Amino acid sequence: MEAIQDQFQAVVDGFIDFQGQKLAEQITTYTLTVSAIVGFLAGFVSQNIVYTLYICLAGTVLTFLAVVPPWPFYNQAPVRFLSSGSGGRNSGSGGGAVVGTIVVDGQEVKVKT
């Protein structure tokens, strides 16, 4: 029962990772802006404002569909936490003991307690 609840909660929440959030924001900005510009030009050139309306509406629907659901490509770089058992040794010396390394922006960084 709890598993079903969790699954339902996950669908409602639709969490995505940090890279996905950045991508979602960029997609929002570009699709809405581009559809507005294309719609304006199409309407202005053809002197028919209905084209502007429909192109912008289509762009809006597309943006909502592309951005709101938690599509798999928004979860390609999930945050990996260090396991809770990897640290814990405290030697007491200044600077702390090296308990492992993690990669930040392509560089290895030593993790101290």
Added chain:
Amino acid sequence: MHSSLVRLQQVFGFLTTVSFILASIIALTSYTYPMNPTASIKINDVAVVKRRSGGYYSTRQNEYANVKFDLNADFESLYNWNTKQIFVWISATYGGDRYPTNEAVIWDKIIPAAAPSKKLTLKNIKAKYNIHDITGEYAHRNATLKLSWNVQPHVGVLMWGGVGESITKSFVFPSEKARNAV
């Protein structure tokens, strides 16, 4: 943008920004089109009659003026991609002793953008509205007719204008029930 609800709000928020900017630009394009419609009005007949006014039981009497006229007009230049419809009207302007500035609409028409022709050729039509003066009588005053227009855009503010060359030569409201050709 971590959850669906936040993304929904974010997209909608940016949509309102984009829509507002787009609407502003569309509204501004209306001003780039020259609007210079042409029109000429010819007055055929002016009549003043006395009628009961102020309701069914009223015994008050007012003078009403009715005008017959020809209208030739070309409103093509008022139509651009942002024009939904135009409203045109003819008003009579006349002076007076107690109330020196008077203007009353005698005829109007709505021409939507979908109308097949934006030119009007009306022959000897009767004014849609009988006008009456605030004092109740016209007393041989001078008057002129003039055509004015509104453009109702799809996006933006109502635009106003008048056709300068449509102003008629001044005519005189005749005595009650008498008719005079102008």
